[in-house]
Each structure stands twice: as structure tokens, then as C-alpha cells.
Amino acid sequence: MFRVNDNFLKLSAGYLFPEIARRVQAYAGAHPNLAPRIVRCGIGDVTEPLPKVAIDAMHRATDDLASRDRFHGYPPPTGYDFVRTAIADGDFRSRGCSIDDDEIFLSDGSKPDASAILEILGNGNTVAITDPVYPVYADTNVMAGNTGAAKAGGGYEGLVYLPCTVANDFSPALPATHADIIYLCSPNNPTGAVLDRAALTRWVDWAMARGSLIAFDAAYEAFVRDESIPHSIYEIDGARECAIEFRSFSKIGGFTGVRAGYTVVPKSLSGSASDGARVALHPLWHRRWATCSNGVSWPVQCAVAALYSAEGRAQTRALTDFYLENAAILARACSALGLHVHGATNSPYVWTSCPQGLGSWETFDLLLTEAQVVITPGAGFGRCGEGFIRISAFNSRANVEEVAKRLSVLGAARVVSR
Ligand SMILES: Cc1ncc(COP(=O)(O)O)c(C=O)c1O
Numbered sequence: 001m002f003r004v005n006d007n008f009l010k011l012s013a014g015y016l017f018p019e020i021a022r023r024v025q026a027y028a029g030a031h032p033n034l035a036p037r038i039v040r041c042g043i044g045d046v047t048e049p050l051p052k053v054a055i056d057a058m059h060r061a062t063d064d065l066a067s068r069d070r071f072h073g074y075p076p077p078t079g080y081d082f083v084r085t086a087i088a089d090g091d092f093r094s095r096g097c098s099i100d101d102d103e104i105f106l107s108d109g110s111k112p113d114a115s116a117i118l119e120i121l122g123n124g125n126t127v128a129i130t131d132p133v134y135p136v137y138a139d140t141n142v143m144a145g146n147t148g149a150a151k152a153g154g155g156y157e158g159l160v161y162l163p164c165t166v167a168n169d170f171s172p173a174l175p176a177t178h179a180d181i182i183y184l185c186s187p188n189n190p191t192g193a194v195l196d197r198a199a200l201t202r203w204v205d206w207a208m209a210r211g212s213l214i215a216f217d218a219a220y221e222a223f224v225r226d227e228s229i230p231h232s233i234y235e236i237d238g239a240r241e242c243a244i245e246f247r248s249f250s251k252i253g254g255f256t257g258v259r260a261g262y263t264v265v266p267k268s269l270s271g272s273a274s275d276g277a278r279v280a281l282h283p284l285w286h287r288r289w290a291t292c293s294n295g296v297s298w299p300v301q302c303a304v305a306a307l308y309s310a311e312g313r314a315q316t317r318a319l320t321d322f323y324l325e326n327a328a329i330l331a332r333a334c335s336a337l338g339l340h341v342h343g344a345t346n347s348p349y350v351w352t353s354c355p356q357g358l359g360s361w362e363t364f365d366l367l368l369t370e371a372q373v374v375i376t377p378g379a380g381f382g383r384c385g386e387g388f389i390r391i392s393a394f395n396s397r398a399n400v401e402e403v404a405k406r407l408s409v410l411g412a413a414r415v416v417s418r
Helices: 006-010 016-030 052-065 081-095 110-119 135-143 197-210 281-292 298-307 310-336 360-371 397-406 408-412
Strands: 104-107 127-131 160-163 181-185 213-217 243-248 261-264 270-272 278-280 341-343 349-353 388-392
Touching (some): 006 135, 016 360, 081 104, 104 281, 110 135, 110 243, 110 261, 110 281, 127 135, 181 197, 278 281, 298 310, 310 341, 310 349, 360 388, 360 408
Parallel strands (some): 127 160, 127 181
Antiparallel strands (some): 243 261, 270 278, 341 349, 349 388
């Protein structure tokens, strides 16, 4: 009989968001009169229409496909040159980072990229992730066989966990043990914390000294407003030799449904083959794309390029400003209740303490049943997430203002500052 991938059997209880969906559905089913009141601030999906430049570009590109002269078939697997140039110029060279056009690999999003990258990395790497963490880094490594079994109290054997707590301001300390690959995410999902230049420099120096790889996820880079915070790991000397970077158009351009992102793989980055030979990652990633993908559609690539025009930049700035203002409204509401608020300034996520005495799933249930508000319980992101909830600012202004009022049920839960 054919075999399945046993690694999938190691995955512990359902991925966080299906569990949230299950609870919300159960509640809505049991309370049909209250179901229409439910406001979702759980999953980080955007709500606002796409920037007009992207819509216009997709309309024009669709018309191209209706014309024999302007028709586009299979795209290059790693993106059209004009799109890669727009990205390399707009996101990197304009910030003083030396990134070549052909080091940009356009894709259908950074979640698929975070998974696919494991195809070109060897077996047996020791992987470090933060706790709390975007669950995809852990689960894709479980699926790839880079971990042992799920542990009783949460987490997996074989993964190195780097606690992010109030004590370290949610900036992980360097691992005490060896790690070959470390995932860093800034601005962070779920904590909203940002890694400053000093922290990123420490990580790059650490990785360079050990021959380790940093997988830097900058999916929320567009929310950084503090001028001193790096937008890219390539702002740090040495990063071209030890880091790849994931970027997404989901939040900056509202592309969660359109699907586009990219990964930067510098040509100067190399790892080790099993015989000890040094092997550059760039040709492997190129080969992976050429073999496994036929690229991103013409309308979507045109929409991506449009985001880099002067108009596009103004429109994405307005869009991200809008969500940041939502985050500020939610953060003020939580603070007014005496909760300790983190994130929310360079990030669309409000990471806030639970009312004293309540766990994060209890807080989730309280908000669902008493306020019909869906948030994400911190424990779903890891053990160190217990005691916190994540409130997403991706919503309409009307919903955010409503949620800000309804959060008062947390005050009724006899909040005492932590
Ligand atoms: C940290 C992080 N990386 C990547 C993604 C996924 O991005 P994409 O929509 O481009 O797949 C998300 C989505 O929520 C995220 O939070």
C-alpha cells in the first residue's frame, strides 16, 4: 500500500485558526439571534478594498489577455523583469540595500514561500523559532520532518524555542544551544514587537559566526513608522551572507485574496552539502521555482508593479495608515481597561494582557459569548503567549469602534493590571 508522510501525524491539535472557527461556528449555531452581531478581529485578513492603482492595473492586464497582440501566456517562473526591478528598487536599493533584480523571486505569497524553502534546505537542521510564533514556521518544519513528536504541554521535540516575554520586550535572546535555521519576524505576528537595529545586528553576527541561516519574515514591514527600525534585514551588514527575507503583498496592498509575495535569496548566501561542500542557495531556489511553479499571473504581476508607482506608494501608505489608526483605537480601549498593551504602533496587531485570573482561551470565550467579538488567544501561538490575546486591526472603522466599546466586558472581568 502507498505510504503517507508520517510527519503529518505528528502535528498536534488543529491549526489555531480552524479551532477558532470551530468555536465561533458552534456559538453562532447555538445563538442564531446573536450570530449577526459577531465581529471578527481574529484572523489577520484585510477588509478594505485594494488600492485603486492595483485595480486599474488588473483591469488593463485583463484586457491584454483579451487581445492577440498583448496576450501573455506562461510568465517567467520567478517573475517578470519589470516587476523584479520595481521591487528591488522600491524595497531595497532605495533604502541602501544592495539587492539585485534576480535575487527577487515573486510568488503567490509568503506563507507558501515559508513552506517551499524547506524543499531546498537539508534534513537534520536544528530549527529555532520564537515563542509565541506565527504557527506556520513550526508546522511546516514538522511536516518536513525537522522535529520530533508533539510535547504534552505544547511545542515539539527537537525545535529550539526562544521565549518572547514582557521581560525581554518580546525581542528573543540569542539561543543558548546550537541552531542551524532561525525564523525571525519583524514587525512580529502575533506580538506586534519590532526588532531594532541593535537586535538584528546581534542576530546577523550570531548567524555569520555559526554558518546559520536567518529566515526573516517582513510580511508587516509596511507598518513600520519608526524611522530607526529596519524594514529589511539587508539593512544590516553581513545579512547577504546569512539571511533570506520573505515579503508579502497581503497587508500592504490588501492582496490576501489576490495572492502575491516574494522571497529574497542573495547570490552570496551558501550552505553546506552533506559532503561538506559549500553550495549557493540561489541556484537551488531558482531550480526549485523553474521545476515546481509556472509563476504568478499577468494581472497580479501588473498589480504588484503598480503598487511601486508614486501613486501606488501613496495609496498603500493611506491603507496601512488606516489600519494603524484602527490599532491605536483598539490599543487605547485596552489601556483604558487597565490591560497592558504591546504592539499596535508599528504593527496592525494589538497584543494585550488578559484580565487577571483568565487564561487566553477563557478570555477568547468571554469575548465571544459576552461581546460577540472574536480575537486570537495568545496560547494558540505558543506557551509564552498564554496570558495574552491578539486583536487584529484589520477591520472597518465602524467595526473597530464597536469592538473598542464591547471590550469593556473585560473590565467587568475584574481587571487587575499584570
Ligand atoms: C508573519 C506572517 N508571514 C506570512 C503571512 C502570510 O502571508 P501571505 O498572505 O503572503 O501568504 C502572514 C499572514 O498572516 C503572517 O502573519
